[in-house]
Amino acid sequence: MKKFSVVIAGGGSTFTPGIVLMLLDNLDRFPIRSIKFYDNDAKRQKIVAKACEIYLKEHAPEIEFTYTTDPQRAFSDVDFVLAHIRVGKYAMRELDEKIPLKYGVVGQETCGPGGLAYGMRSIGGVIEILNYMEEYSPNAWMLNYSNPAAIVAEATRRLRPDSKILNICDMPIDLEEKMADMCGLKSRKEMQVSYYGLNHFGWWSEIYDKDGKDLMPEIKEHVAANGFADAIAKTDQHVDQSWLETFQKVRDVYAVDPTTIPNTYLKYYLFPDYVVEHSNPEYTRANEVMDGREKQVFGACKEIIEKGTSKECGFEPDVHASYIVDLACAIAKNTQERFLLIVPNEGAIENFDPSAMVEIPCVVGSNGYEKIVQGAIPRFQKGLMEQQVAVEKLTVEAWIEGSYQKMWQAITLSKTVSSAKVAKDILDDLIEANKDYWPKLS
Template identity: 45%
Template sequence: MKKSKLTIVGGGSTYTLGILMSLIEEANHLPLSEITLYDTDISRQEKIGKAANILLKEHYPSLEKFEYTSNQSTAFKDADIIFVQIRTGGLLMRELDEQIPIQHGLVGQETCGAGGMSYGLRSIPDMIQLVKDIRSINKEAWVLNYTNPAAIVGLALDKVFPDDNRLLNICDMPIAIMKSYADILDEDVWNLEADYFGLNHFGWFTKIRNKYGHDYTSELKHLIKNNDFKPTDKLIANDPSWQSTFKQAKQMVQDFEEYLPNTYLQYYLYPNQLSQKESANNTRARQVINGREKEVFNDCDTIINQNNTENIDISGDIHGVYMIRIAASLVHHLKERFIIITRNEGIIPNLPSDALVEVPALLGKNGAEPFKVGEIPTFYKGLLENQYAYEKLVVEAYFENDYNKLLQALVLNRTVIDTNKAKNVLNDLFEANKEYWPNLN
């Protein structure tokens, strides 16, 4: 199997070492000759890069070359695959995305509601410029983007790069949920197939079966409704916030048992309940800053100081493996089935054709071949049309510098709805994002 060259954009991310460990564990699926980390935050990436160099020398001896850089030509030229995981504004701006809505009695979450809008407007210009930069250097690389909020970012990218079939927007949440399904069923997650429809962070599993055709859907609903439902992937299993999220998902299955929900639907189906659980003094961003971020950089210091990874717990996770197996299917034309984000164009005929829907697809050298979903029932159609209208208005507001469209978007969003709250939170978010947002008229 031909070896590939991979670049990870956002090399200074706290997720990078885990992704590298997943690459090591998945070397048979996606053998690599070179790995390059690219980041504009040189000091942050340097610490990750030095630790990564030691990790790869120990655990990936067949890798021919590793480097970390802030030079785009070095990073993008000749790459076969480019993973993109940027966070414009960093965790400190994410904290404001979460705090400001909470202060207005709203859901404070980085991809949903007012916080997601805030993050999306920051991410759009950087992502557009990044893709332009990549394509000015490398026309052929597969660019797999999992930058959040994927719904808003993906819609903006589709507007600017409508014909770039080697640019795919991916979310790992469906596979993280499926990992919990697999463990409940005592199955291998890679032996399960899902029928799924929706928008990013706003969708439903309609069928879960194994590759031999056994349908687990009814059994799975029964098990979830009558037992604890917990996150089981290593990255989130011991996180109290994710444990609470999966508990709420159990409630969703009890209330709406037709389909199995994406966990993010909790914010839209129970916005008042979820907003009351949150604290502006202990946001999810603050938990990450004081938790995972501190732990990862402490681990990096230890690895660098002792010049090995002994007694350091670094392991791959479903997030990294999912991206890697998607890349392998594209590069090696495996035509395996994954849930990805793509333009609707009749996949769900009773939704707008220009919506970016999240559905199963076969992935090969020609890109994504999505499966048709067909028309969806009224309840789900209504929810999705409303959410897509919000996403579309946010993207239009960015390109048109239109304050009114942002206000309309927030009034439509199920986590906000109230016009006065929408005005107040929008004005506060604008003040916080003056360095990043366009000037609004």
Template identity: 30%
Template sequence: MGKKGIKIVTIGGGSSYTPEFVEGLIKRYQEVPVRELWLVDIEAGREKLEIVGQLAKRMVEKAELPMQIHLSLNRKEALKDADFVTTQLRVGLLDARIKDERIPLKHGMIGQETNGAGGLFKALRTIPVLLDITKDIQELCPKAWLINFTNPAGMVTEALLKYSDHNKVVGVCNVPINMKFSIASLLNEEPDDVHISFGGLNHMLYGLDVHVKGTSRMKEVMELMSHTDTQLTMQNIIPLPWEENFLQALQAIPSPYHRYYYKTEEMLKKELAEYQQGKTRAEVVKEMENELFELYKDPDLNIKPPQLANRGGAYYSDSACNLISSIYTDKGDIQTLNVKNNGSITSLPADAVVEVNCVVTGHGPIPLSIGPLPTPIQGLVSQIKSFELTAVEAAVTGSYQQALLALCINPLVTDDIKAKIILDEMLEAHKEYLPQFLNRNQKNS
């Protein structure tokens, strides 16, 4: 990495999240001197890239930093000699997400961006594109770290570490940092004083213990979560309260996404009501995005607007920028990341990707040892990992049967016949973005 500063390339640079990322880089400029930030997108994202790119330039100008912002539709031009590459793309844009949510709901099953059938199809569309990007990285900036924020982050990271030649890949998610801030608030403590032992998978993450200044406060957290109106959740997930006895017996802190698995019936009921009103989460997000980009167009705006916090990606920049900073400075701090297991969770395959606490060094993240997961959570985590591994294979090979099997393994898909109907309908709806499935004779493969 050059002494004159580093080069970062963000693929999916026209995303509404970009101002959050730029703000994070500005805040950390003294420790991470970014010389060039390249924002890259595709032709379909040209207008948004231009809008968000101009805002990024105004933000840097306001901060009076020598950080050059480049906008490009040419990925290969941008990637040359990059030190870090971040990915925050959405194949098929928000219209694809709307289909991911509406089609399963039409058949009476959960429709969600990263869970169930919606999560499978986001993976099927996204993984081939990311694998293609890693080929360019290997050719043009082989020493670069790829920091993936693209959902489903766990499955994408799994695919890249298993099927690409580029092994400097780390998945990041804002769920752990959201949980940390929420728990710090519950305990009335400063977030920097709160340490949570995390273990599991992306969007299937549990807090296994909570320490404040060296003392375990886990019992207190479980009590507070059982009796408080303040629920650990995120903008995109309904804050349904947990049943007290269940929570006390579980003795692990569920992530907001666990509501889809432990409260499936109630979550489905609420989603179906939204579906009937034409207001699925994806459709709400699309309206938010339109409003955000209207704000971004304002030539006098030179900060990240506070309305972005409603988008659901709060603390994204902290997750991504902290990781870049710690690798660049060889900091040796602890962050919760998606990495190859390597024995961290002994009850999962050593070569599978897990989401765990890691020590972040100049050579990358080193996962901390957890041992086996507690029995109450081991079964569900293993089932989701089976789903992920099968889904990744389907994405890479284009196997119809593996895609169907992945659906049926997922606990949110409750019937194999309906699963096939959903699979066929979603393959047709997304066929433009699923070239690996175009030969439908693969039903027999």
């Protein structure tokens, strides 16, 4: 049986140990000969890598492990690149959130002006990793779950249209697990869904079980009463107070169109006034993460290094991220499994921009993916999506062309922003904050 070589791009991430343990939990179906970490922050990566090295020696000594900041060493002889990078780390995320809030605008990691700022940083990083993969391992596949996925996907469509990259997001997977739990199912894999939208901007239109039973009425009953809060105990991810409030708010998002089940992120576009009102401009989600997950994971890593053993280390497999192994297996073993991917529309949603990067169900095998046609979508969703896809395309054009005008237009067009003047004030602050990361805009 073939064993695979994997590089995790973003080796210093707090999510990396969970990814490693998840890979080890699935060696029976996805055997691995080599795991590499790659990051451009050597100091940060070294802490995570040293701890994972100890863990691997104790639990899977047969797997070769290396970590490096050298692209050639990292990307040579690999079959899969798992990319979850955060350009600018949490310090820049904090600014993404706090700068818009200063002007009474939603401050969020992937939505609104903060998401566009993050996108402008991420484009170059993802393209760079893709270039390394294609130079040193041209037959490899890149499984990209770096945020903001919609903007990154549009950038790869424009700049690397023939690359072997699959863009995927974990949020719909988490929500499908919650819906499966509402229906008493063991796993989301016992459901078959129809879904359409953009990343962090979509709706489930049909959900059936394996026997063809319509599960939508039962799920709608839960969502109408409590959003997704009826099923929040199944995963350790997304359990902070801010996330619990987000899951509950879905109840109000659902009420706007009770024919579908919405993605949680739609609250930022449909209820921006509520979001701002319930935000603390001095302490945002970035601060929650830095004070919580960041300290917890790096504390555990340092403890492992000091003790020289991973016993009772507090590391847990990121079971929630098992979709990454599922996706790799679909390519490696031609399983023809269904996934929600971010792909060029090209008629899959028949009454929508064919060049848009849409999130829809696809069947994945060794030759890539085949889209499952979703047909025509309702006017309400179509109108929202046309506005948002224009925002995303303008952002990518601003990055490619170095255009201040297009970036101003992108922020102005965001449904989270009240006026062109506010958009310009936010943009000028974001340019100053991102001077080391964005291309020069003129």
